[in-house]
Amino acid sequence: MDKAQLRAQLLQERRQLSEAQWQQQSLELCAQLQQWSVFQQASRICAYCSTQREADLQPLFDRLGKAKVWVLPRCVQKSLVWHPWQWGQPLTTGAYGIKVPADQTEIWSPNTVDLLLVPCLAGDRQGYRLGYGGGYYDRLFADPLWRAVPKVGILFEAGLREKLPHDPWDMPLQTLVTEKQIIQIESC
Numbered sequence: 189m190d191k192a193q194l195r196a197q198l199l200q201e202r203r204q205l206s207e208a209q210w211q212q213q214s215l216e217l218c219a220q221l222q223q224w225s226v227f228q229q230a231s232r233i234c235a236y237c238s239t240q241r242e243a244d245l246q247p248l249f250d251r252l253g254k255a256k257v258w259v260l261p262r263c264v265q266k267s268l269v270w271h272p273w274q275w276g277q278p279l280t281t282g283a284y285g286i287k288v289p290a291d292q293t294e295i296w297s298p299n300t301v302d303l304l305l306v307p308c309l310a311g312d313r314q315g316y317r318l319g320y321g322g323g324y325y326d327r328l329f330a331d332p333l334w335r336a337v338p339k340v341g342i343l344f345e346a347g348l349r350e351k352l353p354h355d356p357w358d359m360p361l362q363t364l365v366t367e368k369q370i371i372q373i374e375s376c
């Protein structure tokens with residue numbers, strides 16, 4: 189199965205999650221992250237606002253609120269631009285209907301962040317991921333400035349595969365977190 193077919197199938201599967209299942213799995217996933225030492229030690233964290241039944245990080249935002257500095261992406265042409273966002277500050281709707289910080293005056297660069305949470309539709313045992321196909325994270329990973337930032341794929345267990353198709357530009361992640369487990373990729 190190629191990436192496009194797999195993406196369509198996985199999106200379809202994820203859409204079937206009930207609101208309650210989605211919330212429960214999201215809660216469990218946030219709990220996994222919260223007890224992971226790398227996450228605990230990170231203070232400036234690139235996150236995302238969930239869309240299309242992606243794991244919802246809202247429980248983390250609510251629980252850790254001001255204990256972390258959250259940094260959220262906004263699509264600008266083909267790139268992601270990162271804005272700091274404090275718990276309680278307003279969000280507005282951006283490209284693809286995804287929430288972005290209303291205050292876009294500050295733009296952060298990768299040397300000011302400790303951890304990047306990467307939304308994934310699927311992930312495999314080698315750390316390869318499948319996203320929505322926009323290539324935004326792929327292009328980000330190719331930027332030498334982002335290379336040093338630890339990256340963790342966030343996905344539901346249902347998206348975990350032994351082996352995903354991958355292209356020459358795909359860069360594997362070091363860690364995957366699901367609602368059931370934290371997977372360290374051995375070759376990293």
Ligand SMILES: Nc1nc2c(c(=O)[nH]1)N(C=O)[C@@H](CNc1ccc(C(=O)N[C@@H](CCC(=O)O)C(=O)O)cc1)CN2
Pocket residue numbers: 236237238239242261262263268284286307319320321322323324325
């Ligand atoms: N929560 C979240 N935020 C994120 C991402 C993400 O994967 N998840 N992104 C990660 O890249 C960026 C947004 N990228 C996206 C790329 C494509 C589609 C998408 O649904 N594409 C549809 C067509 C939508 C349209 O054309 O209006 C498609 O390709 O079928 C959504 C987000 C930045 N913010």
Ligand SMILES: Nc1ncnc2c1ncn2[C@@H]1O[C@H](COP(=O)(O)OP(=O)(O)OP(=O)(O)O)[C@@H](O)[C@H]1O
Pocket residue numbers: 191317318319320321322323324325326327330355357358
């Ligand atoms: N380093 C790069 N430079 C330029 N274009 C790239 C780069 N990496 C990927 N792309 C382009 O991005 C497109 C989408 O790639 P792919 O299907 O792997 O998306 P994805 O990983 O699912 O999406 P995303 O990263 O947005 O979650 C491809 O058409 C590819 O040409």
